[in-house]
């Protein structure tokens with residue numbers, strides 16, 4: 001079993017997790033920046049992480065028939081985790097804002113699903129994916145994510161497993177301790193060599 005430090009190391013190697021002083025798209029400041037897509041772009045890391053997630057799901061000792069994730073962030077996680085679990089992996093996508101099964105994906109009546117995610121922040125898309133399974137006559141037996149940055153606040157009423165519990169503090173610019181300290185320049189993720197004046 002990989003430790004949280006080993007998981008973090010993989011994200012660091014892929015530049016998917018950065019430590020510093022970041023301006024988030026929300027306008028808030030944070031000492032961390034996390035972008036799962038950056039680690040999943042490397043098949044060898046996606047394989048290691050999703051094999052680990054598959055192992056954790058097996059440890060939950062629940063029976064299941066498929067894995068499902070919300071698009072777009074969850075597509076690779078669904079595929080790669082399903083590959084290790086030797087079940088099928090599908091995804092739900094938004095149509096007019098509502099998560100839906102498309103592309104001929106079906107969930108048979110009574111089929112048991114594990115919902116997987118790259119990152120859980122508020123748990124909203126996870127809960128919506130659970131609803132998709134139910135609406136299609138299936139049952140959700142577990143939830144798994146690579147990262148849980150909810151601060152332990154999520155509860156899906158089924159067993160939940162995650163590889164990395166990460167607290168990501170966010171600050172209003174005027175209350176940001178990093179700005180006050182003035183030691184680390186504020187950067188916008190994705191353009192981290194360009195300090196923001």
Ligand SMILES: [Zn+2]
Nearest residue numbers: 029176178179
């Ligand atoms: Zn700041």
